[in-house]
Amino acid sequence: MKTTTNLLILFLSLLMSACSQNKTPDAQKASAVFSINSNYLLLPIEDNAPEIRMQVKYNDEQPVEVINLRLAHVKADYWVKLDVANYKGSKITIDFENTEKNSWGVKNIKQSDKFEFDYNETYRPQFHFSPEYGWMNDPNGMVYLDGEYHLFYQYNPYGTKWQNMHWGHAVSTDLNSWTYLPTAIAPDSLGAIFSGSAVIDVNNTAGFGKNAMVAIYTSAGRVQSQSIAYSTDKGRTFTKYEGNPVIPNPGIPDFRDPKVFWHNESNQWIMSLATKQTITFYGSANLKSWTRLSEFGDGIGSHGGVWECPDLIPLTYNGKTKWVLIVSINPGGPNGGSATQYFIGDFDGKTFRADALPYPLWMDYGRDNYAGVTWSNIPENDGRKIFMGWMSNWDYANNVPTKNCRSAMTVARELKIANNGKHLVVSNYPVSETKTLRALESAIKDVVVEKEVVISNLLDKNKGTYEIEMTLKPQNAGIFGFMLQNSKNEELEFRFDMTTGFFSIHRHKSGLVDFEGRFAAGMNAPLVKKDAYKVRLLVDKASAEIFINEGELALTTIFFPTEVMNKLKFYTNEGKFSAEHIKIYQIK
Numbered sequence: 383m384k385t386t387t388n389l390l391i392l393f394l395s396l397l398m399s400a401c402s403q404n405k406t407p408d409a410q411k412a413s414a415v416f417s418i419n420s421n422y423l424l425l426p427i428e429d430n431a432p433e434i435r436m437q438v439k440y441n442d443e444q445p446v447e448v449i450n451l452r453l454a455h456v457k458a459d460y461w462v463k464l465d466v467a468n469y470k471g472s473k474i475t476i477d478f479e480n481t482e483k484n485s486w487g488v489k490n491i492k493q494s495d496k497f498e499f500d501y502n503e504t505y506r507p508q509f510h511f512s513p514e515y516g517w518m519n520d521p522n523g524m525v526y527l528d529g530e531y532h533l534f535y536q537y538n539p540y541g542t543k544w545q546n547m548h549w550g551h552a553v554s555t556d557l558n559s560w561t562y563l564p565t566a567i568a569p570d571s572l573g574a575i576f577s578g579s580a581v582i583d584v585n586n587t588a589g590f591g592k593n594a595m596v597a598i599y600t601s602a603g604r605v606q607s608q609s610i611a612y613s614t615d616k617g618r619t620f621t622k623y624e625g626n627p628v629i630p631n632p633g634i635p636d637f638r639d640p641k642v643f644w645h646n647e648s649n650q651w652i653m654s655l656a657t658k659q660t661i662t663f664y665g666s667a668n669l670k671s672w673t674r675l676s677e678f679g680d681g682i683g684s685h686g687g688v689w690e691c692p693d694l695i696p697l698t699y700n701g702k703t704k705w706v707l708i709v710s711i712n713p714g715g716p717n718g719g720s721a722t723q724y725f726i727g728d729f730d731g732k733t734f735r736a737d738a739l740p741y742p743l744w745m746d747y748g749r750d751n752y753a754g755v756t757w758s759n760i761p762e763n764d765g766r767k768i769f770m771g772w773m774s775n776w777d778y779a780n781n782v783p784t785k786n787c788r789s790a791m792t793v794a795r796e797l798k799i800a801n802n803g804k805h806l807v808v809s810n811y812p813v814s815e816t817k818t819l820r821a822l823e824s825a826i827k828d829v830v831v832e833k834e835v836v837i838s839n840l841l842d843k844n845k846g847t848y849e850i851e852m853t854l855k856p857q858n859a860g861i862f863g864f865m866l867q868n869s870k871n872e873e874l875e876f877r878f879d880m881t882t883g884f885f886s887i888h889r890h891k892s893g894l895v896d897f898e899g900r901f902a903a904g905m906n907a908p909l910v911k912k913d914a915y916k917v918r919l920l921v922d923k924a925s926a927e928i929f930i931n932e933g934e935l936a937l938t939t940i941f942f943p944t945e946v947m948n949k950l951k952f953y954t955n956e957g958k959f960s961a962e963h964i965k966i967y968q969i970k
């Protein structure tokens with residue numbers, strides 16, 4: 383008897399929960415209609431609200447845009463815009479899923495001819511690229527054409543967390559200052575627009591026109607596949623190829639981030655593609671049909687996470703060409719989360735073979751340089767391989783304490799092969815153009831440090847954008863280094879440990895650190911023992927990039943001080959060291 387009652391109760395409760403499951407989605411669908419008379423619809427966003435899906439229909443036609451966003455529940459943290467200028471006089475219907483009919487967010491959507499946001503928020507970098515507003519991750523499609531360096535990037539125009547991947551776009555003539563251009567490539571029925579590259583089709587191999595700019599990217603929908611789009615107006619507008627995808631998904635989930643270059647020797651385009659935890663190379667005569675050539679990566683390098691954003695480039699060392707394969711990996715970086723490893727070897731037009739080196743080798747041992755690749759089509763008379771990375775880490779990128787915009791890129795860096803005294807490395811060092819950013823220069827007398835020496839005022843009216851150059855000579859010091867400090871007892875520490883042979887950065891006391899549990903941890907890099915270390919440190923509000931011995935060792939870190947760090951403290955735990963040729967530059 384008891385059992386029968388229990389079964390009945392179970393049956394009834396299952397029935398009720400089934401009914402309520404059926405009912406919930408309906409009850410939570412909202413719809414709003416707008417007669418458009420302005421340039422923009424402004425949508426209120428609250429970063430802690432759950433993500434919902436909205437579909438935008440213009441004049442009752444099929445939905446043309448599907449957007450995932452955190453529509454505000456009770457208050458707007460900030461606003462995002464839907465550009466509706468072309469629909470003035472017509473009707474726009476927006477359907478919202480998982481949204482109550484009377485939701486505060488829906489009710490507060492407004493029309494406006496202006497879109498305003500706080501561009502100058504505290505941690506906005508001054509000489510690093512950051513998106514005008516919204517979320518940014520990887521640099522994409524970096525290509526040089528007719529005096530302009532193009533920088534496309536993974537971009538969410540509808541919020542400051544990762545979503546709705548578009549290619550944002552900016553150009554620069556000097557790699558220092560950037561002009562924002564309209565979003566270049568938007569999601570379509572094949573999916574969001576993930577990372578990829580761009581080339582200039584000098585010989586019109588694809589038939590889109592001589593010198594067409596061709597973007598090769600991942601369409602990330604139900605599966606990941608590779609697509610192309612072209613521009614014949616210097617990247618201002620792109621047309622998607624009607625034959626997309628050009629490489630369909632072969633049945634693996636992680637299949638992305640195509641980086642393409644023209645390989646003269648084998649007379650074809652070569653694509654490096656991240657395929658789970660390997661890189662697969664493809665070849666093509668026309669950018670449209672691709673043949674699989676080979677695969678690299680099994681049993682070599684770091685495999686702590688998925689491989690992403692490859693780049694295969696030739697560099698000259700001792701008069702000979704060496705090929706470098708750059709591979710980002712997440713997680714599995716040397717200090718947790720995301721990082722970029724590389725391999726040095728040879729490439730014959732089909733196969734990449736790595737030299738025997740102590741892999742994994744990391745482009746940057748800091749925690750904030752990810753998904754970096756190089757510019758294509760740099761003129762021969764320049765010949766540099768110029769690299770730029772995303773200055774964040776998937777461990778915490780979505781939660782860093784900024785509001786209207788999230789994340790910046792590193793400065794542009796030149797890649798070279800160098801010998802660090804133990805083995806070959808790929809050095810990365812700010813491009814020479816960065817020196818033109820220097821304004822006021824002040825020299826500080828050489829110091830010999832026993833215990834500590836404090837320089838209490840680096841710059842008058844320090845706005846948090848500066849550069850320090852110096853040579854540190856360890857002499858007989860064991861652990862020594864320097865710290866940037868402010869009057870709030872916040873500090874960012876750079877430590878040379880000659881006893882263990884490690885260089886490290888410690889940011890646990892650097893200001894706001896507890897927005898994400900994994901942020902505060904420090905970062906270590908192997909340090910080759912030398913008599914002198916040439917140091918160059920670039921600070922831009924919320925980031926520090928340190929280059930040791932012309933980038934033989936590089937570490938990038940972001941940090942969020944609550945006051946500018948205008949004090950420099952040298953310290954040693956035992957013995958003494960000297961700091962020589964110290965120069966402080968204010969950055970324009």
Ligand code: FRU
Nearest residue numbers: 520536576577638639690753
């Ligand atoms: C790397 C990455 C890429 C992908 C993109 C998506 O940070 O995960 O592999 O294409 O971001 O935004």
